[in-house]
Amino acid sequence: MELAFDISQDELPIFLAEVDEHLQTLDEILVQLEQAEERPELLQSAFRAAHTLKGMAGIIGHHRMTDLTHALETAFDSVRKGMLRITTPLIDLCLDAVDGLRLLRDEVVTGQVCDVDVERLVEEFEQMNGKTREATSREGPLAHAAESAASSGNGSLSIEVAIDPASVASAARAFQVMMALQEVGEILEMSPTLDQIETAAPVQVFRARVACRVEPAEVARRVAQISEVFDIKINGQAAGNDGQKPSTAREARPDPGTGGRGNGQRNTAEMTVRTSVERLDKLMNLVGELITDRNHLYQLRAYFEQEKRGNGAADRLAETVTHLGRITDQLQEEVMSIRMLPVGSVFHKFPRMVRDMAQKTGKQIDLVIHGEDTELDRSMLEEINDPLIHLVRNSVDHGIEMPEERIAAGKPPRGTITLTARHEQGRIVLTVSDDGRGIDPDxxxxxxxxxxxxxxxxxxxxxxxxxxxLIFMPGFSTAEKVTDISGRGVGMDIVHTNIQHVNGSIQ
Incomplete structure (x- = not known):
């Protein structure tokens, strides 16, 4: 059966990128929640990510994705209200749901039904919540908001938010504004309504009356973080970004916290323009051609300086070529910097991976990350992804011992794997280390x-x-049996080859 969704080809890349960001955020938060106390800020970020995904799925008419995100959102809300405790089975179910959402996300691209049993997952969430499946009314949240606001006695704010007319996903932006307002208060009324937003019709202005639990400045700050939003007015007064129209931008990603990441802190997300890698590559190629022409001009300048010394036109040509050289150098540096990404974009995938492998092997493992803001070229990050996966898998399978073995050796039962990125003498050094048994040369x-x-x-x-x-030799392995983690004798050979491919070395 072929699926059809209410989304244009212009909207599709934005939808996919934002879904990927929110799913990655959920992966990170769920691993942290399992390791830490029930931190309210983490639960809020998880709820917000699930809530946003539900809205995005609803806008394009992806009903299975909407059902699963609603179940996930409800679970987070139950934990926030103390009705449900965070346990390993709950985290397992939530991670299964995230994996299912990734496959449902692919349905939007392929148009083909994927093999995800949404009904089973939803029923498992309902069993954990201790209730049977109930039909939810779309107007339910607003009705509840009005009742809650009436009992709270808070004054209301009139909020008006203009959305960039050039946006190809203005309905999604309106939904995000609604969601942000629900986090800081109770929406008493709004225009357009939720039903109207879910038709995906363009929205230029979103208006709402909200009973807020925070100051107006905080409301404006939350709304201003949403992409393609400008001219925020609260009670008729300009707020937020003071009417400054932004470029098409990426939503500031919710901070899932820094638990399990060492002392490094993620910088506040910057507003950035979305663009494809192909466009950056084309721009880089054009800069390369410009540099070639600049070098030819340098040769001409040298000729005129020698043959036409003292000639006014030749002197002006030399000055112009020198200025062009400076501009070209600056342009090259800027284009190179645009291609740079923090290694955290790769590192952030590993907490979930280590958690899953630790469960499979029966080991207890913590992952600590340092230097996640260290930047590398995008293409180099793609090249080092597989080597890092193999190194981390080896640390889990061969390095970290079983809890009883660690205790017998005088170590704590939980092992630690550390990922570090740093600058050293003009190079980027990536280190994967663990406190396990080490490498035995014999x-x-x-x-x-x-x-x-x-x-x-x-x-x-x-x-x-x-x-x-010897571990880098093709076919080499010390594993006594092949598992789905290691033992085939190809991992470290691939690591060595890929690192050499980017002019790196490994030891």
Missing amino acids: KLRKAAVQRGLLSAEEVAALSEEQAID
Whole structure:
């Protein structure tokens, strides 16, 4: 069966990018919630991400995605209200739902139904909440808001938000404004209504009357973080970004907290223009051609300086070429900086991965991340993704011991894997370390002989450092059996090859 959704080709890239961001946020938060106390700010960020996803799915008519995000949102709300406790089974179910949402997200691209049992997942959430499935009214939230506001006695604010007329997803922006207002108070009335927003009709102005629990400045700050929003007015007075029309921008990503990340803190998200990698590559190629022409002009300048010394026109040409050279250098630096991304965009995937692998192996593992703001070229980040995955998997499978083995060795039962990125002498150094058993050179020598990679005489002649380098040989593995984590003898060879491909080294 072929699926159809109410979304244009212009809107699709924005939808996919924002869904990916919110799903990644949920991955990070869920792992942190399992490791920490029930921190209100984490629960709020998780609820907001699920709520936003539900609205985005509803706007394009993706009903299965709406049902699953509603169940996820309800679970977070139950935890916030103390009706549900955070347990490993609950986290497992939430992560299963996030994985399911990723597949449902792909339905928007392929138009084909994916193999996700949404009904089963929703029923499992309902069982955890201790209630049967109930039909929810779309006007329910607003009716509840009015009742709550009436009992609170808070004064109301009249809020008017203009949305960029050039936006290709103005209905989604209106929904995000509504969601932001629900977080700071109770919406008494609004225009357009939720039903009207869900038709995906363009929205230029969103108006609401809200009984707020926070100061007007905080309301304006929350709304101003939403992409393509400008000219915020509260009770008729300009607020927020003072009517400044922004570029098409990326929504400031909710901060899922810094638990399990060492001492590094994520910088406040900047408003940035969305663009494709292909456009950046084309721009880089054009800059390259400009640099080539500039160098030709340098040669002409040298010729005229020698042959036409003292000529006024030649002097002006030399000055112009020099100025052009400076501008070209600056342009090249700016384009290069645009291609830079923080390594955190890769590192943030690992907490979920380590958590899942630890459960499979029966180990207890903490992941600590340092230097997540260190920047690398986008293409280089893509190249190092697979090597980092293999290194982390090896730390889980071969480095960190089972809890009873660690206790017998005088270590705490929980092992620690540390990911670090730093600048060092003009290069970027990425380190994957763990507090496990380490690498045994004698075990490596024995494995090389058993696999027929080297003879007994050859391994005996190896130094300790050379023996450790055996792990990079194709087909080498010390695993006694093949698992879905390691043991096939290809991981570290791939690591070595990929790192060399980006002119790097590994030791």
